[in-house]
Amino acid sequence: MIKYYTFKIKRYLPNETPKTRWDEFRVKLNNMERVLDGLIKIKETMDGTLTFRKSCAHGVCGSCAMKINGKNRLACQTLVKDLPEIIEIEPLPSLPVIKDLVVDMxxxxxxxxxxxxxxxxxxxxxxxxxxxxxxxxxxxxxxxxxxxxxxxxxxxxxxxxxxxxxxxxxxxxxxxxxxxxxxxxxxxxxxxxxxxxxxxxxxxxxxxxxxxxxxxxxxxxxxxxxxxxxxxxxxxxxx
Amino acid sequence: MEINKHYFDTIIIGSGLAGCRAAIECIENGTVGVLSKLYPTRSHSTAAQGGIGAALGNEEEDSPEWHTYDTVKGSDFLGDQDAIEIMCYDAIPTIIELEHMGVPFSRTVEGKIAQRRFGGHTRDFGKAPVRRACYSADRTGHAVLFALYEQCQLRGVRFFQEFQVIDIVIENQAIQGVIAINIKDGSIHVFEAKIVIIASGGYGKIFKVTSNAYASTGECLSMLFRQGLPLEDMEFFQFHPTGLYGLGILITEGARGEGGILINGKGERFMERYAPTIKDLAPRDMVSRAILSEIREGRGIDGQDYVYLDLRHVDKKILHERLPEITTFCKIYMGIDPSEAPIPVVPTAHYAMGGIPTDIDGRVLRDVDGSFVQGLFAAGECACVSVHGANRLGCNSLLDTVVFGRRAGKAASSILKSSTKGKVKKERLALIIECLEMLKNNKGKETVASIRKELQQAMMDKCSVFRTEEELKLLVDEIKTLKERYKEIEITDKSKTFNTDLLEAIELGHMLTLAEVIASSALQRTESRGAHYREDYPKRDDENWMKHTLAFQTEKGITFKYKPVKITRFKPEERKY
Structure with a gap:
């Protein structure tokens, strides 16, 4: 089953004014795909400046933790089908942000x-x-x-x-x-x-x-x- | 541009098992800096699941001699037997040492390191499967990596995390140092050193379906190749039989070691036909071919392109205690509980047997005459000793990383005093910075994503488990076209801060170089051996091909030289299981 999702992403671009803003992207994803797949699609086809960490993509390396619909989770372990159509993504809270979803750990x-x-x-x-x-x-x-x-x-x-x-x-x-x-x-x-x-x-x-x-x-x-x-x-x- | 200069006696590229193990040796004798694209414990070693091989004999009788035989046979007789012997005998003290460093291995009832069955590991020269893989549930890589990283911290190894290497500087046939970008702020750093150890891991991301991490792109190998150094046996790339269907996520061979079986669309345990003695625990090249043969012949599940890995009959307690991670993967990604439903699987690109040619102490070879690059070492998946030959056995890769990481570290330490400090020339630095700026500011109609996608698809279609001359020729041409198109790429992100757009563009350039080496190496080897299966040459040809391939970049394109296989104890024989 393929569905459209709206990714609302909190951006932080240190060299732009204003530094912080919310961007929205419409992404088509199937029910096996994860939030990470959505982010990659956005980066590959809509906005190459979108920045996030990733590596193993199956929940063992710990790179892609972020706040997804109010809860800290791994983007690679969160299936979009388990989320509402609007997916709100922010960096992990309470650490300094380097860029977009990348925090200084x-x-x-x-x-x-x-x-x-x-x-x-x-x-x-x-x-x-x-x-x-x-x-x-x-x-x-x-x-x-x-x-x-x-x-x-x-x-x-x-x-x-x-x-x-x-x-x-x-x-x-x-x-x-x-x-x-x-x-x-x-x-x-x-x-x-x-x-x-x-x-x-x-x-x-x-x-x-x-x-x-x-x-x-x-x-x-x-x-x-x-x-x-x-x-x-x-x-x-x-x- | 402001340049940050550093000096360390030893620089290690990569913070996985091989890199950390080498660092623990090197820090005894001098300063050590480890560069990693990621935070160290996020290195892909952490994803290794099933085990690390050593004939400890904790669960049943075993011997390093049997381990040696199995590895030689598993390599389809292309592995160098002197190196294999070293690995299998070194395995025992190396694993014990890991335990002493704090690796939380699973335990037998007597409190010893627990061991399980794994593909191709047998007792008494092939009679039956043996329990040889030491494990920590199905998170063995994670358990070992954390312990090694922790010991590095304790010993004062300096880590440069999220530093991407952009040049490995070799002048006058000696290592001088490396140049890297600090991903966080885009600053350029020059690391001069007496010794450089490359432990950068694999490059499975060249293929579309892979168990490998996004970081596994292989740029360090390409950096050496472009400087005229050889790459060995690049035609041998392992496809792990059991990747989760549609995702490629690894389901450990340990699942079959604990009793899991493969079944086709007719409900048959088909491995009985392909490997009557050890069945589902046959080596990976054979099992992957068997699965794809079943699918080709219409015996996939419901005629589709996958088979089942069935764990329903395995004791739930075993699933819970020894295979918790893969059980969770199945639940999260497939929505199934493996104790109740079979797991849809298909082969996934997993491991590079080929790589940077080294001797048994990790010294990087310059040519077939046995000459070395002074001060340069390599260990782990990026290297080719060769202990895996044409096909690696399961649980021998973690073993390779720690045994040869350790040996490379020791050998490097032993020449530290007599080595001179490297010097990275201004011109070299200026050149790499210029390349970087060009890439950043390039105008064109191509994107990194589209070229990468086409490359990964082409490699998957034409250079995976089954290969033919016709397709490989097409593939080489396709890669050449992609290389031309790469010159037209334009990236969006122009900033200095955490510019992953730029880093991915750099990686892609190197992936294209490596892909051409893999495809060309596969094209020239007109035989079938281990993971390299040529449908137009389905037999192993010892007379002409019992030799290692060394690919070189020359003005005429890629050329090949050959290196003899070291055969000591075990004469080549037909490979049956």
Missing amino acids: TLFFQKNDKVLPYLINEEPPPQRERIQSPQDQHKILESITCIMCGSCTTSCPVFWSDKEYLGPSALLKAYRFLFDTRDKATEQRLKAITGQDGIWRCHSIFNCVEVCPKEIDITKHILKLKRLAIKKGFKGGQE
Whole structure:
């Protein structure tokens, strides 16, 4: 089934005046096509200046997160048939826009760097693999599927009002290592996430869970981090 | 124009598995800068699903010797056996090392790295399928890439993300550095270095239906080729048997490894006829040909151009635990639940066996005489060692990236002290900037999109699974015409900020160069071997063609030289499964 859709796209062109405007494009798409296909058609046939990120086009690389009809999603994973005929597209909120739908994600990635995002284990490794039971591996199963698309953190009201907050994505990364039985930097990492910009700032608003394209229950993971922090003597609500 | 200059001991182009693995070696001995068109973890390695091969023997008896045999046979005896042996024996410590770096592999009940069956991997020299693919559900590439990138961060590797390389500077048969655009603001950056390692990945976007990412356009290979360096075995391009119908999205071979079967329109498990011993787990070239043969003979589903991959009989728990990603793809893109409905599939352009010729340490070859470009290395899909020969086995590509990424990194580090700092001359820089400005300001009636579309369609129609002289000749002419038309392209976006319009135009120019190399290489090889199937020459011809093709650009156009295949242990035999 082929149908016309109206793409209303928020443009940001840093060298033009005014810098910001809304453009409308009519695009013919079939019911297997995605918002990304629509954007590509517009760029190829109507306006070559339209700018957005893309790469894998099937929801694994995390390049094309944007706000589509009010919700952060991956353009490559959102089928047009599941949307109304008018599709409104904006860049991810609360990050500086570089051009059109491309935001500057530097701040987002910097959050990640703060939680020591790598396995730390200084013990000499065994000859073969470190043993980890399937049950233990399952503890991090959900958290390792994160593709760092930025949908969660930029949907978080706490992050909107305070850019110092680590945000759901970075906290999920902390979880991924804190609950990995092979990691030995528990204290160090808990210290990094229990300051005034860390886990205690999460108010369980669940926006992150609602938008995550990999359906990760991020809030649940943050709750588990809070429990672990309490257990290890890192108290909440204190400086 | 203001130019930003940088110096690093080693520059790596590409931040996928090969690039990150190489960086981890190089940072031990000097400064390392990694350039990537994307944010590093968005590299296409992240899309690899099913597994990474190593004869760990965690699930059943296995040996690197069997792995070597399978890879040689899978390559249709075109793979260099010395390199294959290195890969299969290095596989074990390399995977263990990855685990130590933090890769979250799926586990056996004893807590060891879990392993599954994969196409063409057998026990005891072809007797039956063996569990050799180490996996992290069906997100193995993602799991490995994140761990390697994280280790690079820990070790202080400097990443230049969203930097597109526009020139790889070779003068006096030695690498000098690279020139890149910072996509964000359009600024030009010169990176001088002692060593450059190219790890830029594949170029599946040359074909219409592909599992590859938009970024997989292959410009680095073209940049070398245009400077007179050879490209090896470019006629061998793998079509993965199971791409989602209409989209080309990959459905891992692991799905068949976990028990999935292919069925045709008559409900037959047709692979039994093509590969009686290992059936659906035959190598990809054979399965892709089988699927398309069924379709050609009218046995597609309802006579249409696809077959089914049936997972309905596979335990739901296995689908959920080991194949969650592809299950989700089916639900999102096809609206079907693979535990209840079969998946419509058709072969999709997937992997380049050919590429930049290297030795077993990643050194880039200049000619068939074995001479090298001083200081230049390549690893991963962009390179051709050759371990995959005419057809790569599943789960050997991730293995190739980490084994040879590591080896290239070690070899590069070992010559760092004795290497001289590269120098990018002003004239060279001026020339590339001039080309860029010309492309940006060119006036004409052609668009990037229309030429790209025609190229991808032509490659799909005439240079995919089945090939003939007649069609390949037409294709070469068509590409030449497209190259002429490319001179008439006009781009819309004239800005400096995040100008993807311009970048796509640059990529297209290189895609046209590569396409001509692929088509011409396919035309000259008058035999069928692995993924290169010539309907007019349906037999393998060891007498005349047991050799690697090296394509060169000369004033007379593309010319070919040949390099012998290294045969050590396994003598060529008829390939039956």
